Amino acid sequence: xxxxxxxxxxxxxxxxxxxxxxxxxxxxxxxxxxxxxxxxxxxxxxxxxxxxxxxxxxxxxxxxxxxxxxxxxxxxxxxxxxxxxxxxxxxxxxxxxxxxxxxxxxxxxxxxxxxxxxxxxxxxxxxxxxxxxxxxxxxxxxxxxxxxxxxxxxxxxxxxxxxxxxxxxxxxxxxxxxxxxxxxxxxxxxxxxxxxxxxxxxxxxxxxxxxxxxxxxxxxxxxxxxxxxxxxxxxxxxxxxxxxxxxxxxxxxxxxxxxxxxxxxxxxxxxxxxxxxxxxxxxxxxxxxxxxxxxxxxxxxxxxxxxxxxxxxxxxxxxxxxxxxxxxxxxxxxxxxxxxxxxxxxxxxxxxxxxxxxxxxxxxxxxxxxxxxxxxxxxxxxxxxxxxxxxxxxxxxxxxxxxxxxxxxxxxxxxxxxxxxxxxxxxxxxxxx
Amino acid sequence: xxxxxxxxxxxxxxxxxxxxxxxxxxxxxxxxxxxxxxxxxxxxxxxxxxxxxxxxxxxxxxxxxxxxxxxxxxxxxxxxxxxxxxxxxxxxxxxxxxxxxxxxxxxxxxxxxxxxxxxxxxxxxxxxxxxxxxxxxxxxxxxxxxxxxxxxxxxxxxxxxxxxxxxxxxxxxxxxxxxxxxxxxxxxxxxxxxxxxxxxxxxxxxxxxxxxxxxxxxxxxxxxxxxxxxxxxxxxxxxxxxxxxxxxxxxxxxxxxxxxxxxxxxxxxxxxxxxxxxxxxxxxxxxxxxxxxxxxxxxxxxxxxxxxxxxxxxxxxxxxxxxxxxxxxxxxxxxx
Numbered sequence: 001x002x003x004x005x006x007x008x009x010x011x012x013x014x015x016x017x018x019x020x021x022x023x024x025x026x027x028x029x030x031x032x033x034x035x036x037x038x039x040x041x042x043x044x045x046x047x048x049x050x051x052x053x054x055x056x057x058x059x060x061x062x063x064x065x066x067x068x069x070x071x072x073x074x075x076x077x078x079x080x081x082x083x084x085x086x087x088x089x090x091x092x093x094x095x096x097x098x099x100x101x102x103x104x105x106x107x108x109x110x111x112x113x114x115x116x117x118x119x120x121x122x123x124x125x126x127x128x129x130x131x132x133x134x135x136x137x138x139x140x141x142x143x144x145x146x147x148x149x150x151x152x153x154x155x156x157x158x159x160x161x162x163x164x165x166x167x168x169x170x171x172x173x174x175x176x177x178x179x180x181x182x183x184x185x186x187x188x189x190x191x192x193x194x195x196x197x198x199x200x201x202x203x204x205x206x207x208x209x210x211x212x213x214x215x216x217x218x219x220x221x222x223x224x225x226x227x228x229x230x231x232x233x234x235x236x237x238x239x240x241x242x243x244x245x246x247x248x249x250x251x252x253x254x255x256x257x258x259x260x261x262x263x264x265x266x267x268x269x270x271x272x273x274x275x276x277x278x279x280x281x282x283x284x285x286x287x288x289x290x291x292x293x294x295x296x297x298x299x300x301x302x303x304x305x306x307x308x309x310x311x312x313x314x315x316x317x318x319x320x321x322x323x324x325x326x327x328x329x330x331x332x333x334x335x336x337x338x339x340x341x342x343x344x345x346x347x348x349x350x351x352x353x354x355x356x357x358x359x360x361x362x363x364x365x366x367x368x369x370x371x372x373x374x375x376x377x378x379x380x381x382x383x384x385x386x387x388x389x390x391x392x393x394x395x396x397x398x399x400x401x402x403x404x405x406x407x408x409x410x411x412x413x414x415x416x417x418x419x420x421x422x423x424x425x426x427x428x429x430x431x432x433x
Numbered sequence: 434x435x436x437x438x439x440x441x442x443x444x445x446x447x448x449x450x451x452x453x454x455x456x457x458x459x460x461x462x463x464x465x466x467x468x469x470x471x472x473x474x475x476x477x478x479x480x481x482x483x484x485x486x487x488x489x490x491x492x493x494x495x496x497x498x499x500x501x502x503x504x505x506x507x508x509x510x511x512x513x514x515x516x517x518x519x520x521x522x523x524x525x526x527x528x529x530x531x532x533x534x535x536x537x538x539x540x541x542x543x544x545x546x547x548x549x550x551x552x553x554x555x556x557x558x559x560x561x562x563x564x565x566x567x568x569x570x571x572x573x574x575x576x577x578x579x580x581x582x583x584x585x586x587x588x589x590x591x592x593x594x595x596x597x598x599x600x601x602x603x604x605x606x607x608x609x610x611x612x613x614x615x616x617x618x619x620x621x622x623x624x625x626x627x628x629x630x631x632x633x634x635x636x637x638x639x640x641x642x643x644x645x646x647x648x649x650x651x652x653x654x655x656x657x658x659x660x661x662x663x664x665x666x667x668x669x670x671x672x673x674x675x676x677x678x679x680x681x682x683x684x685x686x687x688x689x690x691x692x693x694x695x696x697x698x699x700x701x702x703x704x705x706x707x708x709x710x711x712x713x714x715x716x717x718x719x720x721x722x723x724x725x726x727x728x729x730x731x732x733x734x735x736x737x738x739x740x741x742x743x744x745x746x747x748x749x750x751x752x753x754x755x756x757x758x759x760x761x762x763x764x765x766x767x768x769x
Contacts, residue, residue: 055544057544057547129738137734182753182756182757183753183756186756188543188544189475189543189544189547190756192475192477193475193683193686193687193690194752194753196682196683196686197683197687197748197749197752198749200683200745200749201743201745201746201749204742204743204745204746207742208740208742208743341679342555342558342679346555349548350552350555353548404566405563405564405566408559408562408563408567409559409563410559411555411556411558411562412555412556412560412563413559415552415553415554415555415556415557415558416556418548418551418552418555419549419552419553419556422545422548422549422552423532423535426545
């Protein structure tokens with residue numbers, strides 16, 4: 001069987017699984033899986049860019065995804081009335097001052113020498129921190145005092161939500177630049193720990209800085225790029241059309257909305273996939289893989305390894321940011337409490353490894369397949385346990401405990417899949433060519 | 434008097450919690466650093482190994498409690514600790530046999546082993562949640578306080594109370610004993626010396642007839658003991674929740690790297706550096722400063738540099754500073 005045949009068959013298999021869900025469960029759940037599968041595929045594409053092309057070990061995907069979510073709030077929510085006048089200027093000034101402090105410290109590092117350098121750095125950082133807090137805190141208090149039950153944050157710019165997607169990418173790219181500048185060029189494990197840490201910090205900021213995006217109080221009711229179901233149901237034209245297909249208006253409206261989301265996401269995926277594919281085949285892509293395979297040799301050929309690593313690290317993170325903004329748009333809300341590293345960092349890694357690192361189509365396939373499994377393992381596990389323990393009494397403690405724990409089957413399964421693929425097919429389902 | 438009060442408040446809220454937390458981090462970082470030194474990869478599954486060992490200990494503790502066995506004023510969990518260690522050791526040896534051994538024989542790149550340890554992390558995490566559930570579990574019993582705040586106030590007549598929880602004392606004492614045994618083992622016994630030799634130079638160690646499988650097995654056994662003790666002590670001191678153990682990964686790695694990966698002494702120092710920075714930076718200093726400063730200068734706010742939710746940021750910033758200025762850590766670890 002030729003390679004193209006094999007790959008087509010694999011994609012057909014995953015589509016088949018989703019269609020099977022539609023037939024066995026409902027079209028609604030099939031479309032839900034498909035939409036998140038599209039987003040997962042984009043995240044996997046981003047990680048694949050970093051790991052598959054350049055061998056960079058980024059375990060901070062969750063942080064970049066969350067930054068994308070933040071961008072959605074900052075761009076699409078209407079501004080909170082009076083918040084900017086009350087404290088917005090102060091907060092922005094404080095942020096600028098904070099950035100200036102760090103820049104000053106970096107400049108001192110490169111200009112001064114010896115003891116003067118250390119003393120000046122420490123003095124600048126400590127003074128800068130206290131000035132930052134002194135300017136920031138009153139502003140934060142003023143903003144958070146505005147209608148705290150519903151708002152208490154700065155709000156956004158009130159722009160169309162689609163704009164948030166590229167902005168989410170930019171935000172993630174900015175943070176990636178800072179991390180890359182410090183941690184790239186060190187050992188691979190150090191980059192891993194650094195990204196793991198920055199992801200936790202981003203989530204901590206989102207949870208605690210209420211003025212930014214209401215923290216754990218969540219932002220709900222984000223504007224949507226597609227019509228609301230309720231408006232469709234009230235639209236006589238739509239109801240008539242739905243009746244023409246023999247579907248009741250409620251189901252028809254949810255299916256219609258989900259399909260529209262799916263089309264939007266698919267468009268983004270196709271554009272990014274095309275870009276990644278062109279990049280891989282370009283001289284730039286070959287250089288990247290040369291660097292990955294032998295850094296010393298590439299450096300001897302005059303390639304600037306550190307700059308190229310920084311470049312691809314930023315690109316990959318930006319893609320994760322775009323996917324994060326899309327996900328928050330799909331959810332219609334930003335809930336910082338729901339960002340879990342196992343779900344948003346390590347699961348994406350399973351997708352890339354299983355799909356085939358170094359191959360864009362592999363990453364996309366892995367995104368769909370693993371997301372499908374992640375969703376479906378739970379009901380299947382529940383069913384298995386119910387069947388296996390059918391012989392036990394209805395109220396036996398063991399049976400009840402096992403049924404309770406079925407939800408945690410997915411972690412076990414994902415770990416097992418990752419280990420099996422790494423052991424027996426380390427190049428993944430669609431290997432790099 | 435004010436000075437004494439300030440000192441007591443400082444000990445109560447900063448020094449004692451930081452020493453206990455530092456001991457737990459040090460034990461965790463020792464495990465990470467040993468694996469790094471001998472097996473040569475960063476083990477992402479370490480937090481979940483701690484959770485697994487602690488979980489077995491908790492299950493045995495419950496069984497002992499149900500059987501009416503107790504350890505007097507000490508927590509029953511200490512009696513159950515050996516069982517926890519055996520459980521964790523069994524799990525680690527099995528993982529090594531079925532997972533890591535293959536890649537070791539292949540001489541796979543360290544980063545592949547890190548990804549493999551990610552898979553192991555998933556499985557261990559799933560196992561723990563599957564068996565004991567994702568919720569908070571309480572298993573501490575025995576005396577709660579060595580000195581309670583009120584007793585201390587009555588004893589000394591100071592305005593500030595000093596509470597020493599028994600779990601904090603047990604943590605420190607156990608950590609000291611475990612570390613003493615570990616260093617005796619590494620420096621005095623034949624197996625310990627062969628482990629250090631293996632860590633320093635693998636080829637040379639193999640040439641002088643050291644059996645690598647034996648070294649690896651002993652490493653896992655020691656790591657199991659360290660992880661279980663660290664996990665149980667953390668659970669006694671705070672509470673047992675599988676997810677917090679995963680989050681401990683960051684401060685533990687920060688400790689190990691700050692101290693110098695591969696260096697046991699470094700791991701201990703790193704643990705205390707991280708713990709003290711976390712606690713001092715997230716502590717609200719109003720009370721202590723209130724005693725020390727003249728009344729006119731007393732601070733209005735809480736004088737808290739960062740809210741406690743940012744404690745990860747503290748370990749992270751220290752980690753970055755060390756990485757930038759001294760990438761091998763305080764105690765010259767190894768850099769691959």
